[in-house]
Amino acid sequence: MLVLGTVGSQNTKSFASSFDSIATLSGTGSSDSITFSSIPDGYTHLQIRGIATVNYASVDFGTLGIRFNGDTGTNYSRHIMRGFYSGATAYSQGGNVVSSTYNEAGMAYLTVGSVYTGVSIIEILDYANTNKNKTVRGLSGSYWTTSGAVQLGSGVWRNTAAVTSVTIFGSNGNFGTNSTFALYGIKA
Amino acid sequence: MPAAYTPIATQTLGSAAATVTFSSIPQTYTDLVLVTSVLSTSVSGWGINFNSDVTSGNYGYIVTDGQGSSVQTVRQTAPGRLQIGGWSIATGSTTKPSIGITNIFSYSNTTTNKTALSRSQTYNSTTGTNVSAFAGVWKNTAAITSIVVSLDSASYSFLAGSTFTLYGIKAA
Numbered sequence: 001m002l003v004l005g006t007v008g009s010q011n012t013k014s015f016a017s018s019f020d021s022i023a024t025l026s027g028t029g030s031s032d033s034i035t036f037s038s039i040p041d042g043y044t045h046l047q048i049r050g051i052a053t054v055n056y057a058s059v060d061f062g063t064l065g066i067r068f069n070g071d072t073g074t075n076y077s078r079h080i081m082r083g084f085y086s087g088a089t090a091y092s093q094g095g096n097v098v099s100s101t102y103n104e105a106g107m108a109y110l111t112v113g114s115v116y117t118g119v120s121i122i123e124i125l126d127y128a129n130t131n132k133n134k135t136v137r138g139l140s141g142s143y144w145t146t147s148g149a150v151q152l153g154s155g156v157w158r159n160t161a162a163v164t165s166v167t168i169f170g171s172n173g174n175f176g177t178n179s180t181f182a183l184y185g186i187k188a
Numbered sequence: 189m190p191a192a193y194t195p196i197a198t199q200t201l202g203s204a205a206a207t208v209t210f211s212s213i214p215q216t217y218t219d220l221v222l223v224t225s226v227l228s229t230s231v232s233g234w235g236i237n238f239n240s241d242v243t244s245g246n247y248g249y250i251v252t253d254g255q256g257s258s259v260q261t262v263r264q265t266a267p268g269r270l271q272i273g274g275w276s277i278a279t280g281s282t283t284k285p286s287i288g289i290t291n292i293f294s295y296s297n298t299t300t301n302k303t304a305l306s307r308s309q310t311y312n313s314t315t316g317t318n319v320s321a322f323a324g325v326w327k328n329t330a331a332i333t334s335i336v337v338s339l340d341s342a343s344y345s346f347l348a349g350s351t352f353t354l355y356g357i358k359a360a
Contacts, residue, residue: 017189017190017191017192017193018193019191019192019193019357020189020191020192021189021192021358021359021360022360023360024359024360049218049219049291049293049357049359051293051294051300051303081252082252083250083251083252083259083261083321084250084261085250085261085263090260090261090262090263091261092252092259092260092261114300115299115300115301115327115329116300116301116303116325117293117294117300117301117303118303119291119293119303119304119305119323121291121305139291139305139307139321140305140323141250141303141305141321141322141323142303142323143248143249143250143303143323143324143325144325145248147263148248148249148250148263148323149250149323150250150251150252150261150305150321150322150323152321178299178300180294180359182218182359182360184192184193184357184359
């Protein structure tokens with residue numbers, strides 16, 4: 001008979017890692033994109049965690065685009081929900097683009113070398129599955145002295161190929177050298 | 189391959205407490221993730237302070253919050269801490285927790301301010317639930333060595349059963 005009772009002590013088990021660091025890339029100051037290539041297929045999902053500044057002075061924050069396997073065609077669809085400040089006014093907005101050349105999943109602060117940064121968590125689900133299109137989602141944001149933004153994004157790459165490379169690019173200029181993106185693999 | 193996502197410390201309250209503190213945080217990770225599951229009868233949000241800094245001008249955040257059919261965005265320029273949970277709906281249940289996941293990026297670097305992203309869902313037994321997303325900054329370039337979690341007032345308490353877990357994520 002199995003008796004369930006209070007556990008007075010518990011052993012610590014050793015588990016195989018299910019969240020592995022694959023690679024980390026940093027901005028160079030002279031390029032508007034970074035690319036993770038030769039991504040191994042041994043995981044279930046991918047996660048990218050990044051902090052970023054982008055060299056562009058026109059506005060306060062910039063969204064980051066993401067593409068897969070070098071595909072620059074109109075094979076992406078994306079949707080965002082965003083809260084942000086412009087001037088002294090708060091905006092809550094949503095938007096979608098049915099046919100796009102990229103997905104939108106992150107955010108950067110638009111002054112290279114600033115102590116302020118944009119931060120992003122981007123997840124690419126079931127990236128190695130060859131029977132379905134690939135979906136991506138992101139949580140990102142930035143806050144600085146005069147404004148701020150927080151964004152939830154999602155999208156699809158209408159392609160059933162396994163994702164073997166991921167390119168992240170700033171829509172408004174080059175990544176600063178204090179920009180860092182780390183790619184992780186998540187096992188089921 | 190060494191684990192990249194590691195639990196640093198967990199605190200499960202055995203009795204009510206006004207604050208929960210993670211101190212002597214190791215500086216060997218890239219990011220921190222704080223998972224909170226909050227029980228409180230106080231009508232309150234919850235938030236965090238770094239390195240015992242409670243100066244209001246040193247923090248700021250923006251929150252987009254959904255409740256019922258309405259969405260709002262609010263920016264707080266001098267809140268005295270980073271809010272990480274609760275906005276249009278505040279805590280207020282002894283049994284149904286309000287939950288949050290907070291990501292603190294590049295917490296040990298000493299060249300940039302510290303930026304955090306949070307998502308939360310708050311439950312109040314009278315007024316219902318909401319969902320929120322926060323982006324906030326601690327305007328300080330110091331490495332984060334301690335985190336204090338608190339409710340809106342020093343007289344409010346987290347109830348027994350509330351859990352707080354701090355994870356470290358290490359990049360290659």
